[in-house]
Amino acid sequence: MLTKFESKSSRAKGIAFHPKRPWILVSLHSSTIQLWDYRMGTLIDRFEEHDGPVRGVDFHPTQPLFVSGGDDYKIKVWNYQTRRCLFTLNGHLDYVRTVFFHPELPWILSASDDQTIRIWNWQNRSLICTMTGHNHYVMCAQFHPTEDLIASASLDQSVRIWDISGLRKKHSAPTSISFEDQMARANPNQADMFGNTDAVVKFVLEGHDRGVNWVSFHPTLPLLVSAGDDRLVKLWRMSDTKAWEVDTCRGHFQNASAALFHPHQDLILSVGEDKTIRAWDLNKRTSVQSFKRDLDRFWVIAAHPEMNLFAAGHDTGVMVFKLERERPASAIYQNQLFYITKDKHVKSYDFAKNVESPPMLSLRKLGSPWVPPRTLSYNPAERAILVTSPADNGTYELIHLPRDATGAVEPTDVKRGQATSAVFVARNRFAVFNPSSQQVDIKDLSNSTTKTIKPPAGTTDIYFGGTGCLLFITPTHVALFDIQQKKQLAELAVSGVKYVVWSNDGLYCALLSKHNVTIVTKTLEQVSTLHETIRIKSATWDDAGVLLYSTLNHVKYSLLNGDNGIIRTLDQTVYLVRVKGRSVYALDRNAQPRILEIDPTEYRFKLALVKRNYDEMLQIIKTSSLVGQSIISYLQKKGYPEIALQFVQDPQTRFDLALECGNLEVANEMARELERPKIWSRLGAEALAHGNHQIVEMTYQKQRNFDKLSFLYLSTGDEEKLARMAKIAEHRGDFTSRFQNAIYRGDVEDRIQMFKEVDLYPLAYLTAKSHGLIEEAESILEAVGLTEDQIVLPTLEQPLKVPHPIVPTFQSNWPVKAAGHSSFEKALLGEVGVDEEAGADGFDIEEEEQEAAVARETLDEDEEEVSGWDMGDDVNVEEEVDFVNVESAEAGAGSSEADLWARNSPLAADHVAAGSFDTAMQLLNRQVGAVQFAPLKARFLEVYKASKTYLPATAGLPPLVNYVRRTVDETELRKMLPIIPRDLETVASVDLQEGYAAMRSNKLEDGVATFKRILHTVLVNTVSSEAEVEEAKKIIATAREYILAMSIELERRSLTTDSPDNLKRSLELSAYFTIPKLEVAHRQLALMAAMKLAFANKNYGSALSFANRMLANGGSAKLLEQAKKIKAQCERNPQDQIDIDFDPFAEFDICAASYTPIYSGSPSVSDPFTGAKYHPQYKGSVDRISDVTEIGAPASGLRLFVPSQF
C-alpha cells in the first residue's frame, strides 16, 4: 500500500472524494468539515456550522455542492465555491449518520439514529420520503449506482434493500398513462403498514449477529458488502426475487466499521476498529493485504470514483492511499520498449514501426496475484529479462525471452531469488540487492553468486551505473561503485532519489526524487538541479541531450544547464519512456503505450542557443513560429537581444531590443513607426554613443531640438546646415538661438544685425568695432545719436576667429562603434552568400536515363562461366596443394580465410582481396583483355588493404588478423566472400557526380582522371544482382563517353590555331566534341563551344547546325538565347568558309586514338572492356580510354556477379 497523503486532525467520520479535482472532504468529530487538496497536501477550506460531530459528507457529482449531516440532527447543503451553507434540511430526530447524493436525481439520502432513512429533494428543499422499518439506529444508507434501490445497515443486525422505483415514478414528469399503469396505480400491490408505496422493503438480509455499521453496493454486479460489530465483513448476492449471503471475510479482530468494493478490481476493502485496513479477494474471500496503524481506529473508507485512490478516516485524521503502484515496469533497448501489462504479460513495442508486439511471456506466477511487478531490466546480449516484485519482501526472476512473440506462454526456465532490486550490470552479470541483509550480490546467468558487495549503510535501492558500475541509493546520497575494482568511484549528496534515468549516449543521468531532478554526469558530478512543486513521475532523454520529464500533469523539459519549461499538459499521469522527434512515447497507468505529440521547438531552440549552433537556430527561426514573451525574455535574460530581435513583431519591444543590441537600423525603423518624442530621444542618445551622427541629426530634427542640432552641425562641420539653422532661428524669432548660430558660424554681420533688432546697440557697436567694421560702427553711432568720444570702450583683443572645418565629417558617419555583430547575425548574413553560391552551382543534372550503350558483341554467358572457372583451375595449382594439406593435416596450420576467398569466387575482385593478384590479373586478362595493370595498382592495393583488420591480442605477439566479409551473416567457410570497398552505389553517387562536376566546371584533366578511376574501380569490383550488372555496364559506357569527349576537347585546346591546318583540325575536333553521348546539359556546353568556334571562323553552316541541335535539346534560357542569335545570323549565309571533315547528318563514331570519324560501314575494332571504337590499325594496342585493356583482344566479358553467391 502506498500512502499519498495524510492529515492530522481529530477523529474523521466521513470522507468524500471530489470526482474531478484532487480534493477530499473530511468531516470531523469536532464539528468541522475540511476540504483538502491531497495532491498538494494543503487545506483549502474549513466549514464550521454544524454543532457537534459531523458523520457524513458527500460531493455532488456535477454541481459545486456538497452535503453534510451531523449530530445536531441537521443536514446541510453547501456551495464550496461561494463557501457558504446554502440551506439546512431539518426533520431527523436524532444523529444523522450518513448522507449521499443520488447519482442523477436531485435527491439526498440520509440515515439516522431515529431509525429512519429519509430522501430529500435538494432543489425544492423538501422531504419526499421517509423509510421506516429498522428498529435500531440506521448506520448507513446508500443509493444503488444505477438501479432504483437503496441498501441500509442498522444496529438491528439487519441489512435492508429498498425498492424506490415508486418514488421515482411519482416524481418523474407525468406521461400518458396506459391502462395497465392506471390499474397498477389504483391497486398498489404492496403498501407498507403506513400505506406508503414510494419505498418498500425488497429484502431483509440477516446474518450479522451484531449491529451492522456499513453496507455498499458493487458498482456493476448484483453484490453487496457489509461490515458489522461482529467483526465480520459479509458478502451478499441478490437476484430479482431474492438475496442471500455468499460468504464471510474473517480477519478483523475488532468491530468492522466500513467496507466497499474496489471500483475496478475484484477486491473488497474494509476498515475496522482493530486499526487495520484489509483487502480481500472478492472471488476467494481470502485476505490479500492488510495495513495496520499503531494507534488509530479506522471509522470510514471511501473510494475515488475514477482513479485508483482510496481514503480512510481514523482517530487522528485521514489517509489517502493506493493499493499498488501504477507505474508499469518497463525497460528500453535501442528501438524497443519492453513492458509488463496489467495482466502481467511481457510485451514489446517497436518505436520505429510504432507497433505493439503480441504478448511474449506471462508472468502470472510472479509474486502474488494482486501485486504487480516493480521493475524490469533487459539484457540484449542474452535477450533475457530480470523482473522484480515487491511480493514476499521482494523477489526477482530471471527469464529468457522467446525468440518470437507467439503469445502469453509461461516461461520455462526461470531463475529466482530474494531481492528488492535486480538490474543487469553487464552482458552476463546482474546485481541483486537485499535491504534486510544490506548486501548486493553479483550473479551470473545461472543465478549463482560470483561476488558480494557491501553497499553503504542505509542503501535503499540500486540502479545500473554505466557498464560494470552500480549506483547505490541511500536516503541522502547516491554513490557510484565499480564492481570490478570493488571500490566507490564517486558520491553525491542528493536526497530521496527514487529513479535513475540514463541518457541515450550514457554520458549523463537524471536522478529523480519526489520533487527534484538532479542531472549528473556518468562520473556523478552534478550538472544541474531543479525543483518542482508537483510530484515528478518519470523522465526520458532526447537524443540531443535534453531531459524530458513528466509530473502528475505536465510534460516538461530541462536542458543540461538547468533551463527548463513546460512542453504540454497531461490529462492523465503517464510515464515517459522515449522521445523521438515530435513524439513522446509513454506508458499510461493501464500499461498501454501512448504517443503524445509535442512541439520540441522551444527546447531545441534553447539547446541550439546553449550550444551556439546558429545554423540550427536559423533553421528553427525560419521554419517554425517561435514567438511569445517567454522565449524573448529568455533570450534577453541570457544576453542574446540580437536573437530575440528576430522573433519580435511588436515595435516597442523590437525598439528596446534593437537598442540593447545596438542595432540602430532596426531601432530607427521602429522609431519611425512609433513616432514618439521619448523614443527619439532614446535613439538619439544611443546613436550619439555609437557616433552615428546622421541618426542623431534625424532624431534632433524629429524632436525639434534646435540647439542641439546647431551644435551637432558645428561639431560635424556642416556649415551649410548651420546657416540654415540660423535662418530657422531668425524665422522663429528666437534671438538666443540666432545669436548662438551666428557665433558658431562666425557671422559678425548677422550678430550686429540682431543686436540692432533687439535694441542692444551698445553690444552691436562693440561687436562692429571689435571686428573692425568701422562703417557699421559709425552707422550705429549715428543711429543712436552718439559720438565716439562719448563711449568708453574696454580694451579690445583680437576678434574671435571661427575655425573652418577641414574634413567634411558631416558627409558620412564617424567611425562608428563596431556594431557587435554576433556570430548569430553573421550566420544570418552568411547564409545569403551560401544561397547565392548554391544558385550559381545550381544546374545540377538530374540523373537521366542513359542512352543505350554502343553496340557490343553479344556475351555468351555460358562460355563466360566456363572460362571463368577454367581460369581458376589453371592458376590455382599451388592452392590446390594447400587444400590437400588442410584436409590431411590433423594439427598444424590451416589455410587462411583469404585463401578460401580466392577459391570460393571466380571474380577478379575477390582474388584481389585475397591478395592473389596474379590470378586476379589472369582473370581480368581473360575477361576483358587487360594487359597493362599499372593503372590498376592503386585499386588493387585499396581492395587488398580493406580486406582485413588487426585485432591486438596477447602483448608481445603480432595482432590477430581477421578478414572482413561482405557476407556478414555467413559462417559457412565455402560461402565466405570479402568485402570490396567502393561499391557500385558509391561509384554512382560519389565518383560519377565528381566527374560531372569536373565537366561542368571545365576541369577536364581532372574529369578524365576521375572517369578513368571510375573505370578502374568498376573493373575490380563485385555487385549483388543482375540489375546491378546492368547498372555497372551503364556506368562503364558513361565513363567511356565522357573520357572520349574530354580527351577530344583537351586535344583541341593543345593545338595552336596559327596554321590553317591546325585551324581546320581545331574546328573538326570541336565538332567531334559534340558527338559522344553526354548528359544533355553537358552536350549543350560542347555544342555551345563548337558553335562559337565555328561562328568565329565564319563556318556559318556548321554553326547553324550546332545552333539547331542546341535549340532542339532545350534547357537553360541563356544558352538558347545565344543559339537563337547565332542561328539568325547564320541563316543569312549558311556556308562554311573552311571545309572540315564533319558531316552533321551522318552516323559515325569517333576513333578514341586518332579522334577521327569512323563512319558506319567502315571497318573498326573495339575495346573489350570499355567498348570504345578504333580504326583497325590500333588493334593490339592499349585502350586509350581505360589504359588497361588491349584493343581487339579476345575476351569473355567482365564478371562482377555470380548468382550462386547470393
Next chain:
Amino acid sequence: MDPFSAEGELLNIHSAFHSGQYQSVIDFDASALSPENKLPAQVLRLRSQIALGQFDESLAEPSIEEDSPDLSAVRALALQSAGKTDAALQLAQELAENYPENNTVQVLAATVLQAQDHSEEALALLSKHQGNLEAVSLIVQIHLQQNRTDLALKEVQAAKRWGQDSLLVNVAESWVGLRVGGEKYQSAFYVYEELASAPSTSAPLAIVGQAIAEVHLGRLPEAEAALTAALEKYPTDVELIANSIVLNVLAGKQTEELESRLQQVQPSHSLLTDIQEKSEFFDTAAAKFSAKVST
C-alpha cells in the same frame, strides 16, 4: 586461493594488464600486497613496461638477473621485444626445458617461441598448464594464427567450463567469434563494448576490439566514431592507426596521413610490410602482361 580470482588482491592489476591499461599496472602500488603476491605483481609490472616498449628499463631492472624462472622468462620476453631474438629464443627454450610447470614461463616462453614461429614448441609447452587461463588464451591465439579456428573454439569452450567469469576467457572467446563470424560478431561486439565502456577496463585495446567488431558487422559509421574518438585520445596507438586505415579504405576515404603516421610509429607493422610485399608482388605479376602493340 588463486590470487587472480574475483576475491584475490591481484584482481585489479591483473584485469588492468589484460585490458591493456599498462600504465596503471606500472603505477600500481604493490607495497600493500601479501608477500606471495609480490612476485606475480612484479612480473605483470615488467610485462607492462615491455608492452609499452620500455624494454631497456625492464632489462636494466636489477632483479631480472636473479635466479628466478619467472623473472628469467620476463627477460626472455624483453630480449625478444628488444630485437635480440636469438638470445631470447635460446633463453626461452632453456626455460621451457627446465621449468615447464611454471605459469609465467609457460606463457612468456611460449610467447617468445610463437613470435619466432616455433608454434609447435609453444603449444607443447602451453599444453602442460594446470588451470592457467593466460596459457589458454595464448593457445587460442596460436591456433587462430595457424587458422585453426576449430581447435581454438574447442579450447575456449573447455576453458569456459571452469573459468567463465574471467576477462581472459571472454576476450579469447571474442577472438574466436571474430573469426567465426555470423552471430558471433555481435557477441564479440558486446564483450568489447562492455570493456570499452567500463572505466576500469577502457583502453585502446578494448576500443579497437569494439571497432573491429563493428567493421565486421558492416556498421562502418559506428566503427568510425569509436576509432576517431580513440585516436584523439591515443594518437600513437599502433592498432588504432592500422585499423583506422582499413576503415578509411572501406569508407572510400584518404589514408595517406594515417599511413605515414603508422610508418613513423611502427614501420614493421604487418599492414605496412604486407602492403609493401603485395606492391612488389603486383609489379612482378603485372610485368608478365603486355599489349601486343606498344604505343
